[in-house]
Amino acid sequence: MNILNAILAQAEENPQAAAVIQLHKDQDSHYRETIHYTYGALIHEAHHLATKLLALMPEGALVGVVMGNTPEWVLADVALLLANLTEVPVPLAFSGEQAAWLLQHCKVILTDETGAERLTQWQQGGLQLAGEVMAITSGETLAGVAPLKHTAARMVEDTVIKVIHTSGTTSQPKGVQIRRHGLDALVDALWLRAEKGDYQRYLNLVPLSLLIEQVTALYMPLTSGGAVVMPPRDMPPLGSPGVTASERLAIIRQAKPSSLTLTPALVEALAEKAQVHGEKPGLLTALFGRETVPLLAAGGAPVNAEILFELDRLGIPVYQGYGLSENSSVATWNSRGANRIGTVGKPLAHVEIRISEERELCLRSTSLFAGYSNEDPSSCSVDKEGWLHTGDLATQDDDGFISIIGRKKTMIITANGRNISPEWLESAYRAVPGVLQVIVYGDRQQFLSGIFVVEDIAKAQTIRQAIATFARENLNEIEHIAEPVLLPHTPEIMEHLFTVTGRPRRNAIFDFLAQQETAKA
Template identity: 70%
Template sequence: MNILNAFIGQAQRRPHAAAIIQLRQDENGLFNEEVRCSYLALLEEARQLAANLQAQVGMQAQVGIVMGNTPEWVLADIALQLADLTEVPVPLAFSGEQAAFLLQNCRLVLTDAAGAQRLAEWQATGTELPSAILPLRLGATPHHAEPARLHPADGAQDGVIKIIHTSGTTSQPKGVMIRRHGLDALVASLWQLAQPDDYQRYLNLVPLSLLIEQVTALYMPLTSGGAVVMPPDDMPPLGHPGVTAVQRLEVIHAARPSAMTLTPALVEALAERAVSHGDRPGLMPALFGREHAPLLAAGGAPVDAEVLQRLNALNIPVYQGYGLSENSSVATWNARGANRIGTVGKPLPHVEVKIADDGELCLRSSSLFAGYSSEDPSSCAIDDEGWLHTGDLATQDADGFISIIGRKKTLIITANGRNISPEWLESAYRTVPGVQQAIVYGDGQQFLGGLFVVDDMREAPAIRQAIAAYARDHLNEIEFIPDPVLVPHSAEIMARLFTVTGRPRRNAVNAFLDQLETVTA
């Protein structure tokens, strides 16, 4: 399967079908939708943009994307593939220094309105960025025949088509080079587990700078004749500082999605809303604006099994998976008919797995990356037999389901010699009422420590009691946190301590605690 050819085929078979649908919110807060682009219009405009890009920068050059979750992102992604150019997405949440690092080899930067504003903010801090910037607006280019000067990419030839930057142990993100055939293999494998109508209306809530969202929001719908449903232009995605999952539940209802990829926080918010609905009829329409639950996938961080069980009992299955950019995103996934809650599913059809003697999960597949454009101590290695050493600790049961139990490099070894993987423990503590996020630490210490982001500091005494009660009822004495540190939820704290996907920035914890102690003193 070739993603680009599959999209072109859909445009030929269903030229007037909606490719991009965008929600609008009126002054009363009500949502309506607008078809922003048909398949044929998107293909024609992408071809013209691709020809213009080739004329400006040639072929196989790097081009940055600094955009929000907008239709212009879709246009840019398709055009860069048509032009055989390497896409370098820049998360808007990154600092100016990080953005400059990502864009240093880019010949051109494509922006939308949100991206142009962010570029201006970075430049105002003295950050030097590429001078060649091209603002895009979908629909601004008249539709004509395919430009004669476009030299379309040869899908039969492999090559690097994206450089995805992920957080490492330093301030400079590591660049993962994604192969054309690697993405093709991944999407083909996902289609072996999905049904043809699953992606007819995919709701895009997660930043498109994440590779998994590019796969599920763009390539799965556009290779099957479906549409990507996008939020209003001025609505920031999940992971943006200050945005909570509960704030996006009304968008889900209005969008009537057939598929979504959820963050752990959004899974928990859906579960709370479902429980509050009680035994009244009409749960699915109340949550999703439709009679049946959409295909819901979750990843990025562990989701508490009790939350998943609660939703599953209401006929709202959430299929948890696991992946990493080095495998072009997804590697294992629970699926219909093979959903074992508490695991991250079985390997995709094109993926082999093995558990090393030290418990590390190793992968071998046709969607592995082409290497790093910038190295980091957290970089994964591929051994002589082609196995990618992920750095994640895992188990595999007799039926082939994988469970992730922690990271080799985040493993906590207490002063008493006990080994603890913090990831699953953090997931457990997040179920305590009033707790939004948790970071567990304590390497070399006698007792574990925990930093808890809470909804309301006025409830701090009650939340402390709830944390202790939960540990007493559900955890062993080693996992008990005797002196939890509580901090209020705020955009500043979330940006400092967590990535846009909700992963803890563990290297930032000590400095944060030191500053907290100084302020308290």
């Protein structure tokens, strides 16, 4: 599949079909929707914007995208595909120093209203831009655009079309260069695991700066004639400081999605709501506003297997997967008829898997990246045979299902010589009532330590007792955390200790704890 060709074909065949649906929240807290873009209108505007951008720079130039989850992002993404320009998405949760690193070589920086506000904040903090800032307002670039032509140019050259930055371990995050044909191969492989109707209404709740959300929210719906359902413009995405997953249950129910990507916290919130609903009829309608279950995908961090088993028992399968930007996102995924809870599924059709003697997961595929624009201590290596060394520790069972058991670089080795992978243990402790996030640490310590971000710090003593009880009943003694550090769920703490996808910033732990001690003194 050529993603761009497929989107253009949908616009030619069904120009009046809904491509982007915008949700608006009324005063009574109900969500209403409008069709923001038909396929025809989206491609018309994208052609216009692409022409405007190419008048300012040559093909292949870098273009920054500083936007929220808005229709303007969809417009910018499609226009950059048409223009064969390289998109540099900038997560709004990044610091000004990180944003400066990403934007330093961008000729133009595209913004919507949300992005412009964030850009101003960074500039007030000292950010200086070399590129031209171009504010995009959808619906204002249609004038004078010629009708869509059946002979619209198709981009077939395998160029770098995105540079994706993750938080990394420094203020200069690594840039993963994504190939056009790599994304094409990935979307092709995902369609082998999905059905066309799955992506008729995809609800976008995760930041579009994440590559996986670009794939699932934009390319899967738009290549199949579906629509991306976008949240209200003022609704921050999941992973934003201070946002809890339970706050998004209402919009899921009212949006009636056919598919969405879940964070681990959102899986847990759905399970809690299902438990409250009990055995009464109408569970799917109560959760999803529809009588059939959407296609639910989860990734980014481990999800507690017991929660997945319980949802599956209720007829709500959640298909957990695994991926990384270096593979253009997804590499393995559970699917209908092949869903083994506790694993991240089988490799996609275009992916080869190998487990090294050190248990490191290595993969080789046609969607691998074109290298880094800059290196970082968290960078992955590709050997001379084309195998990507992911840094993740894994096992593969006899049926081909992959289980991720930890990170090679985050493995804790205690003073007693015990090896402990913190990721799965963090997932386990998140099952304790009142606990929202966990970071386990203790390298070269005699006993493990842990930071627990809790929903209500006033219930600290009760939560401490629940942590101890959970450990005693479910974990071995080595995995007990005798003196957990409990912290309230605040935007400042979440931003300091976790990335936008909920991954712990392990290199920030000890500085943060030292600051806490200084503040007490």
